[in-house]
Amino acid sequence: MKRLLVGLLLSVLAIPVLAAWDLAQLMDDLARTRGGKARFVETKYIALLDRPVVSSGEMSFTSPDRLEKRTLTPRPETLLLDRDRLTIERGRQKLSIDLTNQPEALAFVDSIRGALTGNRQALEKNYALHLAGSRDNWKLTLLPSEQAIAAIVQRITITGQRNRIRGIEYLQADGDRAVMTIEALSEQ
Amino acid sequence: MTAAARRTFLLWLLAMLAGAAIVWNSRFSADMSFFLPAHPSAEQQVLVDQLREGSVTRLLMLAISGGDAQQRAALSRELRARLADGPELATLRNGDQHSLDADREYLFRHRYLLSPAVTPERFTVDGLRSAIAESIDVLASPAGLLVKRLLPQDPTGELLGLLAGLDAGAQPNSRAGVWASRDGERALLLAQTTALGSDTDGQAAAIDAIREAFAAARAAAGVSGVSGVSGANAVTGFADASLQIAGPGVFAVHARTTIKTEVARLSMISTLGIVAVLFFAYRSLTLISLGLLPVVSGALAGVVAVSLAFGTVFGITVGFGSALIGEAVDYSIYYFVQSERGDAAAWRSRFWPTIRLGVMTSICGFGVLLGSGFPGLAQLGLYSLTGLLTAAAVTRFVLPQLVPANTPQRELGGLGEAFLRLTGRLERLRWPLVLLASAAATLLVVDRDELWNRELSALSTATAEDLATDAALRADAGAPDARLLIVVTAADRELALQAAERAGAQLDGLVTAGVIGGYDTPARFLPSEATQEARRASLPTAAELRQSLPLALADSPLAASKLEPFLRDVEAARTAPTLGPEALRGTSLALAVDTLLLPRPAGWSVLLPVRPPPGEGLRTLDADTLRSALAGSGALFIDMKSELDALYAHYLNEAKLLALAGLAAIVGLLAVALRSPGRVLTVVAPLLLAVLVVTASLHLAGQRLQLLHLIGMLLIVAIGSNYALFFERLGSQLQHEPRAVASLLVACLTTAIGFGTLATSQVPVLQALGITVGPGAVLALFFSACFAASPSPRP
Numbered sequence: 001m002k003r004l005l006v007g008l009l010l011s012v013l014a015i016p017v018l019a020a021w022d023l024a025q026l027m028d029d030l031a032r033t034r035g036g037k038a039r040f041v042e043t044k045y046i047a048l049l050d051r052p053v054v055s056s057g058e059m060s061f062t063s064p065d066r067l068e069k070r071t072l073t074p075r076p077e078t079l080l081l082d083r084d085r086l087t088i089e090r091g092r093q094k095l096s097i098d099l100t101n102q103p104e105a106l107a108f109v110d111s112i113r114g115a116l117t118g119n120r121q122a123l124e125k126n127y128a129l130h131l132a133g134s135r136d137n138w139k140l141t142l143l144p145s146e147q148a149i150a151a152i153v154q155r156i157t158i159t160g161q162r163n164r165i166r167g168i169e170y171l172q173a174d175g176d177r178a179v180m181t182i183e184a185l186s187e188q
Numbered sequence: 189m190t191a192a193a194r195r196t197f198l199l200w201l202l203a204m205l206a207g208a209a210i211v212w213n214s215r216f217s218a219d220m221s222f223f224l225p226a227h228p229s230a231e232q233q234v235l236v237d238q239l240r241e242g243s244v245t246r247l248l249m250l251a252i253s254g255g256d257a258q259q260r261a262a263l264s265r266e267l268r269a270r271l272a273d274g275p276e277l278a279t280l281r282n283g284d285q286h287s288l289d290a291d292r293e294y295l296f297r298h299r300y301l302l303s304p305a306v307t308p309e310r311f312t313v314d315g316l317r318s319a320i321a322e323s324i325d326v327l328a329s330p331a332g333l334l335v336k337r338l339l340p341q342d343p344t345g346e347l348l349g350l351l352a353g354l355d356a357g358a359q360p361n362s363r364a365g366v367w368a369s370r371d372g373e374r375a376l377l378l379a380q381t382t383a384l385g386s387d388t389d390g391q392a393a394a395i396d397a398i399r400e401a402f403a404a405a406r407a408a409a410g411v412s413g414v415s416g417v418s419g420a421n422a423v424t425g426f427a428d429a430s431l432q433i434a435g436p437g438v439f440a441v442h443a444r445t446t447i448k449t450e451v452a453r454l455s456m457i458s459t460l461g462i463v464a465v466l467f468f469a470y471r472s473l474t475l476i477s478l479g480l481l482p483v484v485s486g487a488l489a490g491v492v493a494v495s496l497a498f499g500t501v502f503g504i505t506v507g508f509g510s511a512l513i514g515e516a517v518d519y520s521i522y523y524f525v526q527s528e529r530g531d532a533a534a535w536r537s538r539f540w541p542t543i544r545l546g547v548m549t550s551i552c553g554f555g556v557l558l559g560s561g562f563p564g565l566a567q568l569g570l571y572s573l574t575g576l577l578t579a580a581a582v583t584r585f586v587l588p589q590l591v592p593a594n595t596p597q598r599e600l601g602g603l604g605e606a607f608l609r610l611t612g613r614l615e616r617l618r619w620p621l622v623l624l625a626s627a628a629a630t631l632l633v634v635d636r637d638e639l640w641n642r643e644l645s646a647l648s649t650a651t652a653e654d655l656a657t658d659a660a661l662r663a664d665a666g667a668p669d670a671r672l673l674i675v676v677t678a679a680d681r682e683l684a685l686q687a688a689e690r691a692g693a694q695l696d697g698l699v700t701a702g703v704i705g706g707y708d709t710p711a712r713f714l715p716s717e718a719t720q721e722a723r724r725a726s727l728p729t730a731a732e733l734r735q736s737l738p739l740a741l742a743d744s745p746l747a748a749s750k751l752e753p754f755l756r757d758v759e760a761a762r763t764a765p766t767l768g769p770e771a772l773r774g775t776s777l778a779l780a781v782d783t784l785l786l787p788r789p790a791g792w793s794v795l796l797p798v799r800p801p802p803g804e805g806l807r808t809l810d811a812d813t814l815r816s817a818l819a820g821s822g823a824l825f826i827d828m829k830s831e832l833d834a835l836y837a838h839y840l841n842e843a844k845l846l847a848l849a850g851l852a853a854i855v856g857l858l859a860v861a862l863r864s865p866g867r868v869l870t871v872v873a874p875l876l877l878a879v880l881v882v883t884a885s886l887h888l889a890g891q892r893l894q895l896l897h898l899i900g901m902l903l904i905v906a907i908g909s910n911y912a913l914f915f916e917r918l919g920s921q922l923q924h925e926p927r928a929v930a931s932l933l934v935a936c937l938t939t940a941i942g943f944g945t946l947a948t949s950q951v952p953v954l955q956a957l958g959i960t961v962g963p964g965a966v967l968a969l970f971f972s973a974c975f976a977a978s979p980s981p982r983p
Binding site: 044046 | 324325326327336339340352361362745746747750
């Protein structure tokens with residue numbers, strides 16, 4: 001009986017603790033990260049292709065707005081996001097895009113960058129946010145609120161553990177999707 | 189007035205009316221052509237064509253500031269909507285995505301005729317395999333989103349290759365969907381005027397149209413507001429919005445306005461000043477009006493001569509005329525002050541020979557300018573020569589007949605005597621003056637490398653503010669300054685495009701080697717017919733493709749069955765008509781082709797603007813490698829900036845030669861007229877000393893000497909010789925001729941006023957001339973007085 005009471009008491013105490021872990025706290029956790037380096041594997045399921053296409057490489061992030069994604073296989077390619085300019089380098093080709101001109105790229109970038117920096121405001125500007133799971137295994141779903149973005153992205157799902165992002169799934173409006181798994185190498 | 193006087197007056201009046209009629213019908217210009225060579229070389233011809241009608245001089249850069257990014261973007265779109273179809277602008281681009289739809293559509297639809305990658309090898313099994321594998325790689329990359337939609341139609345990735353060639357790296361920044369400055373605080377637009385760069389009226393009309401459209405766009409936007417912004421804020425934001433315009437057209441229009449107002453202002457100031465001096469000298473309205481007669485005649489004759497000889501009168505030339513007023517009025521001053529009680533005959537015999545010699549030396553000075561290849565100088569020379577001759581002739585032949593018999597005259601002898609008392613002592617200054625001039629000469633020799641401003645910009649009328657706006661907007665827009673150009677010419681358009689393609693092949697090698705950053709060519713959007721034919725012939729039939737595709741896609745995640753659109757497009761391209769310039773209509777690419785592919789009186793020219801390697805200045809561009817790569821191809825490589833500077837250096841050297849030739853002509857004339865080396869020296873020495881002292885003073889004052897300073901030095905000698913001749917002539921009788929001395933003083937004062945007014949001008953060309961000749965004329969008089977023969981003691 002006593003044990004039951006203690007158990008009951010503990011669970012009563014535990015409820016506010018669980019309830020306290022919410023979007024705000026996730027964002028706080030994420031915002032604490034100043035940057036870091038990670039390995040990624042990205043699998044793209046494209047209706048046009050009979051098999052998924054897999055690419056892998058490394059990515060690094062420097063808060064608040066510099067993200068570098070270095071694809072090593074199957075072909076070396078570097079993507080650099082610096083503020084609003086996205087530069088893609090493939091071999092000798094260099095493509096520089098101003099993101100304000102590319103709503104699809106901007107939607108993607110805002111989701112990644114907003115998540116990396118825990119910038120709830122930036123995320124909520126373009127998406128409705130739904131959080132599920134626990135602090136050690138959370139899943140944040142982003143549903144685009146703007147028509148222009150919804151025409152391209154149906155849903156973005158970000159999974160993670162505490163302040164670490166573990167995976168990003170990017171479901172496009174045409175049903176194609178990209179799944180990226182991320183493994184941290186170092187953290188600042 | 190006697191019958192003879194009436195007849196003379198009528199003749200004069202008729203001549204004036206005829207002159208006025210010619211001037212009325214003359215064309216006046218204030219554009220760059222003032223600086224352009226009359227007989228250009230092949231390289232200079234490219235330069236001249238570019239400055240007159242090149243796309244670079246038709247570029248206007250617009251910046252909208254104030255409000256927030258959304259408001260600026262709204263204004264940018266509104267401005268574009270209002271102006272895009274207007275007659276003033278050929279294009280107005282603001283970076284709005286939809287404005288590029290037509291271009292992308294053109295490139296995509298004609299990709300198999302446009303893509304350099306289209307060769308027979310491209311459509312073999314191996315070629316298809318590697319091209320499609322590449323596209324699938326791209327699909328898996330971050331850029332994949334951009335190409336996925338097009339893959340079934342364009343599995344070999346031709347569009348991506350074409351877009352990569354467009355140099356997306358040079359695009360301006362963007363905010364709220366339209367171009368913006370680097371800091372994002374201004375929205376940017378780039379316009380091409382329909383008017384040529386040399387058409388200043390057209391440029392002014394385009395600039396006015398843009399300003400009006402902006403005011404209307406702002407008013408309209410301010411009323412309706414923008415969604416998401418509270419009404420009050422929106423209105424203030426739009427009210428704050430302002431528009432900056434920069435570009436060569438703005439410089440030209442401002443330069444013209446400056447020259448116009450300057451010419452009006454300078455003429456008025458010097459006329460007022462000179463009339464005041466004349467009033468002091470004559471105290472008679474009749475004499476003042478008569479005294480201005482030779483001036484008006486001279487000014488009119490000058491414009492008439494220039495108009496008849498050149499067809500166009502430069503505004504600068506007329507501006508220079510305001511200085512000449514001070515010089516031309518001298519002759520009537522000599523006549524009125526020197527002649528006693530209106531005794532014209534006595535004046536003619538005593539003073540006219542000296543004045544005539546003075547007129548002739550001046551004419552020698554101005555006359556050599558006629559030989560200049562710099563049209564501006566040639567006009568100045570002709571204007572001055574005609575003006576002075578006319579003024580002198582009117583003074584000699586018309587004026588004496590018109591002076592009423594009993595006009596009261598003011599005795600100015602007292603002024604002359606006062607000056608003579610001073611000169612009696614001035615004589616002692618001879619050797620100190622020689623010393624001073626030697627010091628000046630030494631300074632000039634020692635500092636000879638820092639004396640000259642060797643850049644053409646020395647002559648530019650652009651204000652520092654305009655230059656700063658231009659530089660800022662140019663940097664923000666990434667607008668090409670099109671400094672480096674390769675030019676190929678051929679008999680017709682097809683051959684010109686083929687030549688451009690050959691030059692392009694060589695340039696591609698240099699891009700790979702990193703010698704140049706990139707280049708533009710019209711052949712990218714409009715290949716030669718031969719190239720289009722070759723590409724078309726490379727395309728396989730649908731049956732052939734149906735056979736090779738499954739082989740090429742054997743191990744690929746992409747199934748051949750998904751590529752039916754590709755088969756359709758290739759088949760369509762095989763039968764598509766050859767592209768001509770009309771196919772580009774409605775795209776902004778048409779403009780790119782039109783500005784780079786130019787019909788010439790004989791044949792066609794293609795311009796290939798070259799960009800330096802990224803991140804490196806122009807200095808590091810290896811021009812020699814570029815030239816040697818192009819050797820033998822008939823292509824001409826031109827660096828516009830150094831070409832312009834070379835042109836100016838050429839003018840400067842020419843002007844030096846002309847000045848020396850002018851000096852030699854004056855000395856020669858004096859030698860013939862005076863028949864004594866000693867007398868020639870007495871006349872010339874004070875003038876040369878004056879030139880040395882003035883030049884050294886300008887140098888010490890920090891002025892970098894330019895072309896017009898040099899011409900000013902020649903004018904010091906040409907004008908100063910009038911005074912020197914009088915002093916030399918009067919020599920020992922100086923003390924008995926206080927009236928003659930007084931006339932010189934008044935004449936010198938009017939000249940100093942005329943040129944001194946020019947020295948206050950904002951037009952560098954006029955300022956340089958004024959600051960040299962104004963003080964120079966005064967010094968020439970002063971030094972001549974010092975060097976005049978010792979006065980004999982009074983009898």
